[in-house]
Amino acid sequence: MTALHVLGARALAAGIRNGELRAADVITHHLRRIAERDPPQHAFLEVFADQALAAAAVVDRDRAAGRALGPLAGVPVAIKDNLLREHCIAACGSRMLEHFVAPYSATAVARLERLGAIVVGRTNMDEFGMGSSTERSAFGPTPNPWAPDRVPGGSSGGSAAAVASDLCPLALGSDTGGSVRQPAALCGVSGLKPTYGRISRLGLVAYASSLDCVGLLARSTSDLALGLQIAGADDGDPTSAAVPVPDYAALPARADLRGLRIGVAREFAAAVVDAEVDDAVRAATTLLRERGAELVDCSLPAAEHAVATYYLVAAAEASSNLARYDGVRYGHRAGGDQRLDDVYAASRSSGFGAEVQLRILLGTFALQKGYQDQVYGQASRVRALLRRDFARAFAQCDLIASATSPIAAFPLGSRLQDPVAMYRCDALTVPASLAGLPALSVPCGTTRGGLPVGLQLTAPAFAEPLLLQVGDVYQRATDWHRRRPAP
Amino acid sequence: MAPAAGLPEPVDLQALCALARLRVPLGMQDELRRRLHAVLQSFASLGAIDTSSAPPADEPPSLAQPSATGLRPDRAEPPMPTELALANAPRVLLNAFLVPRVVEG
Numbered sequence: 001m002t003a004l005h006v007l008g009a010r011a012l013a014a015g016i017r018n019g020e021l022r023a024a025d026v027i028t029h030h031l032r033r034i035a036e037r038d039p040p041q042h043a044f045l046e047v048f049a050d051q052a053l054a055a056a057a058v059v060d061r062d063r064a065a066g067r068a069l070g071p072l073a074g075v076p077v078a079i080k081d082n083l084l085r086e087h088c089i090a091a092c093g094s095r096m097l098e099h100f101v102a103p104y105s106a107t108a109v110a111r112l113e114r115l116g117a118i119v120v121g122r123t124n125m126d127e128f129g130m131g132s133s134t135e136r137s138a139f140g141p142t143p144n145p146w147a148p149d150r151v152p153g154g155s156s157g158g159s160a161a162a163v164a165s166d167l168c169p170l171a172l173g174s175d176t177g178g179s180v181r182q183p184a185a186l187c188g189v190s191g192l193k194p195t196y197g198r199i200s201r202l203g204l205v206a207y208a209s210s211l212d213c214v215g216l217l218a219r220s221t222s223d224l225a226l227g228l229q230i231a232g233a234d235d236g237d238p239t240s241a242a243v244p245v246p247d248y249a250a251l252p253a254r255a256d257l258r259g260l261r262i263g264v265a266r267e268f269a270a271a272v273v274d275a276e277v278d279d280a281v282r283a284a285t286t287l288l289r290e291r292g293a294e295l296v297d298c299s300l301p302a303a304e305h306a307v308a309t310y311y312l313v314a315a316a317e318a319s320s321n322l323a324r325y326d327g328v329r330y331g332h333r334a335g336g337d338q339r340l341d342d343v344y345a346a347s348r349s350s351g352f353g354a355e356v357q358l359r360i361l362l363g364t365f366a367l368q369k370g371y372q373d374q375v376y377g378q379a380s381r382v383r384a385l386l387r388r389d390f391a392r393a394f395a396q397c398d399l400i401a402s403a404t405s406p407i408a409a410f411p412l413g414s415r416l417q418d419p420v421a422m423y424r425c426d427a428l429t430v431p432a433s434l435a436g437l438p439a440l441s442v443p444c445g446t447t448r449g450g451l452p453v454g455l456q457l458t459a460p461a462f463a464e465p466l467l468l469q470v471g472d473v474y475q476r477a478t479d480w481h482r483r484r485p486a487p
Numbered sequence: 488m489a490p491a492a493g494l495p496e497p498v499d500l501q502a503l504c505a506l507a508r509l510r511v512p513l514g515m516q517d518e519l520r521r522r523l524h525a526v527l528q529s530f531a532s533l534g535a536i537d538t539s540s541a542p543p544a545d546e547p548p549s550l551a552q553p554s555a556t557g558l559r560p561d562r563a564e565p566p567m568p569t570e571l572a573l574a575n576a577p578r579v580l581l582n583a584f585l586v587p588r589v590v591e592g
Contacts, residue, residue: 086571101574103567235559308530319507326508328586333577340589345510354519357509361523364507365498374534381538388542419522420529 004029005166006484009075009223010249012169013116016059016074023059023074027052027118030076034120034167042142043162045081046089047121052076055118070116071226071249077117078162078171081125083214084203085109092205093125093137093155096331096351106203107237108172108214111230120168123158127353128322129176129207131155132425134183135416136355143412145187145485146451150409153183153425156217160187163217164485170227171217176207177310178404178429180215181441185404185454188443190471190481191217192224193429195461196436197241200234208317209239211310211433220481221442221471225249228464246465253476254469258292262457263397267303271427273406280445280453281403284474288401291473298393298400302386303431307423309386310430311359312366312379318356319363325351358419383434390435394460399470402428404441404454432458440467443480452480498523 004012004026015021031049038044059074079085082092084102091097105113113119126136134157135141142157144150145164152161156173160183163171173180175193184191192215199214206212216227225248232245264285272278289295302309327333327347334346349357366375393400406427415422432439437458444455455474459467475481500520504511511519569582578585 087574099575101571103571103574238559302536305533305536308533311526312530312533323508328589330575333587338589341508343589344508345504348508349510352509357507357511358519358522358526360507360509361500361503361519362526364503365523365527368503368506378533378536378538381541382533382536384541384543385536385538419526423526423529 005033007169008219009072009169009226012075013072013226016063017069019063021074023056023118024053026074027056027076027120030120030168037165038167040143040148041145041161041165041167042140043123043158043165043167044078044121045091045124045139045158048088048119052118052120059116059118070114071229072112073116075117075170076120076168077112078121078123078159078168079109079119080156080159080171080173081122082129082174082205083109083172084205085119085122088122090122090205091139092129093127093139094352094356095138096325097205098138098332100331102203104203106214107200107234108230109203112172112227115229117170123156123162123171125158126155127356128205128318129155129174129179130318130355130359132178132182132422133410133415134158135412136353138353141412144409147409147449150411150451151186153186153405153409155179155183156215157183159217160184160189160191163187163189163219166484169218170223173215173217174204175213175215175433176211177314177433178426180217181404181429181439181454181456182425184217184441185443185456186409186452188452188480188483188485189217189219190221190224190443191215191441192228192464192467193432193439194228194231194464195241195438197239198231198243198438198462198464200232200237200240202234202236206321208314209321210317211314220475221440221468222475224440225251225468228468241462243462248465248468251465251469254473256292257288257470257473260293260399260470261296261397262288262293263296263298263393263400265298265300265303265393265400265402267300268400268402268428271406272403274408274447276447277403277406277408277453281401281455284444284455285401287477288470288474291477296397298396300386300389300393300431302382302389305382306386306431306434307427309379309382310426310434311362311423312375313383313434315359315363316366316376317363319360319367322352322356322360327351355419386431387435390431390437398459398466400458402456402458404428404456408447408451408453428456437461438464438467440471442471442474443483444478445480446483498527
């Protein structure tokens with residue numbers, strides 16, 4: 001019998017629905033696996049064992065009573081530490097919110113649970129989503145499951161490592177500038193950043209509001225499609241899109257890619273630093289062509305400036321969003337009977353980590369009087385140029401293929417002292433974020449050292465069905481997504 | 488942002504910290520200043536880009552988001568349970584937040 005942890009979300013849900021599996025056994029198995037493997041893996045910050053077992057018992061009772069089960073009934077899922085779940089801590093990887101108890105559930109989490117999924121825990125992340133390595137968590141780093149001396153990517157590194165280690169088949173992350181796709185690529189799993197507004201952001205702790213998206217991680221695009229059923233408009237999030245939600249889980253499988261034009265942007269190709277990453281992505285695009293797609297050259301001139309643009313826009317928004325953490329209204333408070341300004345400064349300086357403070361200062365710089373138009377305004381205008389570049393490119397092609405990350409997983413600690421080097425890791429993911437476009441990362445190879453490489457597919461707004469279908473064609477033709485790190 | 492002329496030399500860390508309500512210990516200020524300056528220098532070329540043809544920068548982030556849901560319906564809903572509302576209070580007195588005293592002056 002195939003071990004439960006390798007079945008994937010879709011097979012687990014089907015097995016529970018048709019009575020071949022008991023939800024209680026599925027959850028117990030995964031909880032045991034987490035207990036055995038997570039202490040060194042450190043993907044989870046907290047495991048909700050009792051709640052998960054109670055939820056599994058409800059699923060089994062409902063099935064026994066003949067009640068209809070949701071499409072994700074009994075499937076264990078993990079949620080990133082910046083997504084609220086009622087009564088649970090949501091610390092955002094930060095000392096600032098270490099004891100913050102969520103007063104309500106994020107819409108994404110609530111919808112996932114309404115579909116029957118069982119939340120088994122919350123996962124590690126770079127503090128407030130600010131990092132590309134999960135080393136910026138106040139609660140310690142998460143090692144890469146493929147190479148414990150390397151990073152898993154970030155900021156959703158805990159969710160990516162949990163899926164890669166088969167601790168759960170599906171996880172929620174958030175993606176502001178690549179925080180789902182880059183760790184998915186570095187951990188050898190699939191990750192989807194939907195169109196801005198496709199999934200409600202209510203209950204996702206804000207980092208950069210014009211960029212933040214809830215995203216999904218799973219081993220296969222087929223499982224991502226199942227999870228994407230949480231999409232749709234939400235009265236609680238005015239930026240959620242009132243666009244009809246297709247039945248992603250029931251999309252017809254494409255036999256091949258004939259009739260599809262896949263763009264290869266020269267600026268993306270030039271940004272790849274690691275030759276082995278380049279080789280793997282070239283092999284992947286060749287396979288897409290062999291499956292019938294036409295590869296076409298395209299150009300996104302402003303993408304060359306995407307990292308600078310992204311970090312100025314995101315930092316500016318972060319400096320505003322994080323102003324609420326002042327030691328009075330939320331979270332950590334330092335100091336005793338002091339002047340109010342001292343309480344603010346003492347609380348923020350001791351509650352936030354170094355990278356968060358750096359980005360707040362960067363954002364404050366970008367928005368300060370005398371520099372606002374010159375810095376933030378200019379970044380916003382370059383962002384508009386990039387959106388226009390994408391619109392022009394999509395007049396020539398249906399999707400754009402590239403590497404997800406310019407490099408494979410790098411050694412722990414190797415970029416911590418050099419923020420510019422760390423920010424450059426996001427060169428290939430921030431363009432889609434700035435344009436609000438959906439993008440998918442799928443495993444497409446490994447380096448000679450055995451580190452996973454990701455292929456990124458970027459699509460026009462709300463073309464998630466096309467992304468999932470093309471990803472599925474690719475994954476039916478390859479086995480990269482089924483490969484697992486050594487136990 | 489002009490190429491390098493857009494950057495204050497050196498970055499006035501004290502002024503930025505005051506605006507951002509942060510307090511950086513003396514021993515860490517040089518390192519933070521170095522990092523901030525390195526980041527800003529690496530972004531300086533942004534200022535040289537000709538953006539005169541850029542579309543309005545205030546359009547929605549999505550290329551084709553047809554519409555948002557807008558404002559939610561104005562209808563009465565059950566309030567948040569008191570227990571949950573008080574869960575993050577520093578201390579609780581009856582049904583109220585009890586916050587530490589702050590001395591102004």
